[in-house]
Amino acid sequence: MKYFAIIVFSISTILANAQNGSDHGLEIANNADLADNGFESSEVKLKMILRNKQGQESTRLLETKTLELVEDGDKSLIVFNSPRDVKGTATLTFTHKQGSDDQWLYLPAVNRVKRISSDNKSGPFMGSEFAYEDLSSQEIEKYSYRFVKNEQYEGHNCAVVAQDPVDPKSGYTKRLVWYNLDEDYRLEKIEFYDRKDVLLKTLTYSDYQLYLGKHWRAGTFQMVNHQTDKQTTLIFEDYAFKTGLNAEDFSQNSLKRAGR
Amino acid sequence: MNRTTVWSRSGVVLCLFWLWATPTLQAQSTLEKDLQLEIELENRFFFKEGLHPGQERNYLSLGIQPELGLEWKNGDRRIQVSLFFRWDQQDNRRTHFDIRELYYQQVNDKWEWSIGFKKIFWGVTESAHLVDIINQTDQPEGFDGEQKLGQPMFQASLLTNKGTFDFFYLPYTPRRQFPGSAGRFRFPQEIERNDVSVDSDLKSWYPSFALRWSHYFGPVDVGVSNFYGVGREPLFKVDNQQVTAVYPIINQTGVDLQLTSGPMLWKFEGIYRYADFQDFTAMAVGLEYTFSNVAASGLDIGLLGEYLFDSRDDQALSNLNNDVFLGVRLAFNDTQSSELLAGTAIDLDGKGIFISAEGSRRIGDNWKMSLESRIFSGIEEDQLAFFFREDSFLLLKLSKFF
Numbered sequence: 001m002k003y004f005a006i007i008v009f010s011i012s013t014i015l016a017n018a019q020n021g022s023d024h025g026l027e028i029a030n031n032a033d034l035a036d037n038g039f040e041s042s043e044v045k046l047k048m049i050l051r052n053k054q055g056q057e058s059t060r061l062l063e064t065k066t067l068e069l070v071e072d073g074d075k076s077l078i079v080f081n082s083p084r085d086v087k088g089t090a091t092l093t094f095t096h097k098q099g100s101d102d103q104w105l106y107l108p109a110v111n112r113v114k115r116i117s118s119d120n121k122s123g124p125f126m127g128s129e130f131a132y133e134d135l136s137s138q139e140i141e142k143y144s145y146r147f148v149k150n151e152q153y154e155g156h157n158c159a160v161v162a163q164d165p166v167d168p169k170s171g172y173t174k175r176l177v178w179y180n181l182d183e184d185y186r187l188e189k190i191e192f193y194d195r196k197d198v199l200l201k202t203l204t205y206s207d208y209q210l211y212l213g214k215h216w217r218a219g220t221f222q223m224v225n226h227q228t229d230k231q232t233t234l235i236f237e238d239y240a241f242k243t244g245l246n247a248e249d250f251s252q253n254s255l256k257r258a259g260r
Numbered sequence: 261m262n263r264t265t266v267w268s269r270s271g272v273v274l275c276l277f278w279l280w281a282t283p284t285l286q287a288q289s290t291l292e293k294d295l296q297l298e299i300e301l302e303n304r305f306f307f308k309e310g311l312h313p314g315q316e317r318n319y320l321s322l323g324i325q326p327e328l329g330l331e332w333k334n335g336d337r338r339i340q341v342s343l344f345f346r347w348d349q350q351d352n353r354r355t356h357f358d359i360r361e362l363y364y365q366q367v368n369d370k371w372e373w374s375i376g377f378k379k380i381f382w383g384v385t386e387s388a389h390l391v392d393i394i395n396q397t398d399q400p401e402g403f404d405g406e407q408k409l410g411q412p413m414f415q416a417s418l419l420t421n422k423g424t425f426d427f428f429y430l431p432y433t434p435r436r437q438f439p440g441s442a443g444r445f446r447f448p449q450e451i452e453r454n455d456v457s458v459d460s461d462l463k464s465w466y467p468s469f470a471l472r473w474s475h476y477f478g479p480v481d482v483g484v485s486n487f488y489g490v491g492r493e494p495l496f497k498v499d500n501q502q503v504t505a506v507y508p509i510i511n512q513t514g515v516d517l518q519l520t521s522g523p524m525l526w527k528f529e530g531i532y533r534y535a536d537f538q539d540f541t542a543m544a545v546g547l548e549y550t551f552s553n554v555a556a557s558g559l560d561i562g563l564l565g566e567y568l569f570d571s572r573d574d575q576a577l578s579n580l581n582n583d584v585f586l587g588v589r590l591a592f593n594d595t596q597s598s599e600l601l602a603g604t605a606i607d608l609d610g611k612g613i614f615i616s617a618e619g620s621r622r623i624g625d626n627w628k629m630s631l632e633s634r635i636f637s638g639i640e641e642d643q644l645a646f647f648f649r650e651d652s653f654l655l656l657k658l659s660k661f662f
Contacts, residue, residue: 050595058595058625084661085628086597087296100522102476110406112381115481119523120552123560127595171556194556251419252474253372257335257365 025145025161032185033140039215041245042066047235050128053228058083060126065258066137067245073097074137075250079258080126090259092250093118095137104252106259113252122171129201129223129232131171134192142166148176153188157181173197183208186216194227201225211241294329302657306444308650314441320349325360336367342410346401353440353453354400360410372417377410380428382472382483384518384527385544387566387585387605388578391514391529393487394470396434403445403634403648404616405578409434423475430468433458433490435507444651447503456494458507459536466490466509483516493577495538496644508535523550527566542570546585553593562589564603574611579645582608596622612639630657 048060061081066074073095080089088108095101101118121133143163150159158178165172171194178189187205194200207219221234248254304319328341342361348354363376380394395408414429437453439446460466468489475482487510494505512533519526530543546566554561564587570576587603600619607613615637620630632655639649 052595083597083622083625084296084298085622085626085659087661100479102479102520110381111379112383114384115476115518115520115525117520117523117525117550117552120550120560122556123553124558124593127558127593127597171553248370248419251424253417253419253424257338257367257372260329260340 022144022146024147025163026140028147028159028161028179028185029140029143029145029163032179032187035184035186036215037070038068039212040068040242042068043238043240043243043245044217045237047237048126048128049233049235051231051233053230060128065243065245065249067247067250073101073139075247076137077250077255077258088259090255092252092255093136094250095139097139097141101136104255106255108259111256113255119169121167121169129225129228129230130234133165133167133170133172134203134223143175150181153178153180156183156188158188171195172200184214184216187218199226209239211239215241290332292329292331292335294327294331296327297662298325298327298659299323299662300325300657300659302655304444304653304655306651306653308652310444311647311650312441312446312448315444315446316350316442318349319351319354319444321354322347327361338365339363340365348400351400351440351443353437353443356400356437358398358409360408362410370419372415372419374413374415374417377412378415379408379410380413380415382485382514382516383529384481384516385529385546385566386548386564386587387546387603388529388542388544388568388580390531390542390544391483391485391516393485393492393512393514394428394430396436396492399436400439400443403651423473426470426472426474428468428470428472430470430489431465433464433466433468433492433507435464436492436494444653445648447647449503451503451505456505456507458490459509460490464490479520481518481520483514485512485514485516487512487514491533491535495535496575496577508537510535523552524548538572540571542568542572542576544568548589550589558593560589560591560593562591563587564589568605574642574644577644579607579612579614579643580605584608598622607643610640611643612645613637614645626661628659628661630659631655632657 043065046062046064048062050058060083063079063081065077068074076093078091080086090106092104093101103116103118105114105116107114122131125132125135143165146162148160148162150157158180161177161179163175163177172192173195174193176191177187179185180188186208190203191199192201201223203221203223205218205221208216209219210216217236217239219236223232300323302321306317309317324345326343330339340361340363344358344360346354346356359377360379361377363374363378365372365374381392383389383391395411397405398407398409401407411430412432416427418425435453435456438451441450458464458466466489468487470485470487472483472485489509491508491510495508496503496505510533512531514531517528525548527546532541533539544566546564548562548564550560550562552560566585568580568583568585570581573581583605585603585605587601590600592598598621602617605614615635616633618632620628622628633653635652636645636649639645
């Protein structure tokens, strides 16, 4: 209902302002959000390959569970399976559309659950080129939008939308996001601009698959840091949707059980 | 109660529980197995000669920790086994074995049931763990008391929209091990584990019970707990250099609270413990502020400040009766997960300073190097830690994970 209101509002303002850039940008982001609505819950295994300037690689294995919520942001549970010394470490995150996210960390060596600050948006996740904010649930309310242009990208009709993070703690001044207009607004590429508005990183999505006839998921995320020449590849395996997860599966008890 | 009886009793309990668990195990085909092993080699080097005869300067030691997890019904049924073995070159009391975990767990919707040996942690502060009371301290493992012995228990946990309720029945309390004659961190005379008895005819089989309610309200996490039974901390009496000890029957009420506000964490832990010969209150209040991703380098710098109060004054086993703890935590967030935590506890009555530092870094994918140091300075004669005043040390540890 809320989304419907936003769309009606955007359409009416579009008519009034004759293709105002900011509203068209928001409309695209809303369409992308709507296109992926209704997956309810998902589970996936994740391999993260870190590559430094010299090409040396190290690998991490993770598992994530996500619960889709409509009124508020999604809930997610991430478990680390490797490297071995951090095996069993797990995080539980309640994303909020407004305000700070709630986040708990489970440390298996001392069986301790710690509430941690979710303020660290811009820091690297597990020593990778992905910042925490790149991997957290992408809620519409977290950015302001500006339509830039339509262009061909890798043979697809794409809309390029500039997104400015609402949170001043973000590591970016803006992101440029390529939405695929031929394939349900799925993301093809994101460019990240640092606090000095210099291009910092490029994320490209590939090996897309369509699940349940509706949900596009990329099998590979490739993040390149242009300032350090480091790269991180995420490979997603065994995607499962509507797996029957509910709120009880995202409690501190389940965080402890997922860890160990 | 001698050790053999204890083990055979635990054995009977575990066999019964195995019989109960086995049919369900066979009924479900998708069994997930997870086996891992950690081996660590460490050397503790003490800067000074020991106060007591027989003590050494270098303590080489080996730790082995195998773990097995069996899971079925999508993780709603689980058997977890974690064993621990320590060999110490010098201190034969530090050479020990413990069942850290050996339990069966079953999840039914909002209920979670566990039976067997488990480790439970409660609390929020860093320099003291007042509220945490379920497990006995594995004293020879470390002076800081962070390592715990496995505790046999029956646990039921209920998830409601008014918070999580935990109930514990603890049939047996393992007693603390004390350093041997060659060990550091000991009193002038050796304390035999079995000489410190429980203040009851049932001895270690005096049952203990605990209840805990925990919940969160937006940025606030809260826990309220009550424990009745055998105190995990022996009550020491120092009389003319002679130390005697007993485990009292206690009732302890505890509260832990954390407010997470942006980069700042506000923390509180408080307990009231009642026993026949002693009742006291203790609390820890503190904060932790994190500067994250400093200068876009990935480095997180956390500043910690905690105040510790204990109404037992100089008889507080932790020695933290009116102290301030100041610390800094560095997390480099690099590929090797390098981190460092350094801090100092300063006695506000001017009775001594305690400094600690610990750091670690991964090497390759399966190795880890850790460094740890504890330093005592200016400890006054009326403090329990006066006996440990020459026990400042540096520890180097290499761990391999399989």
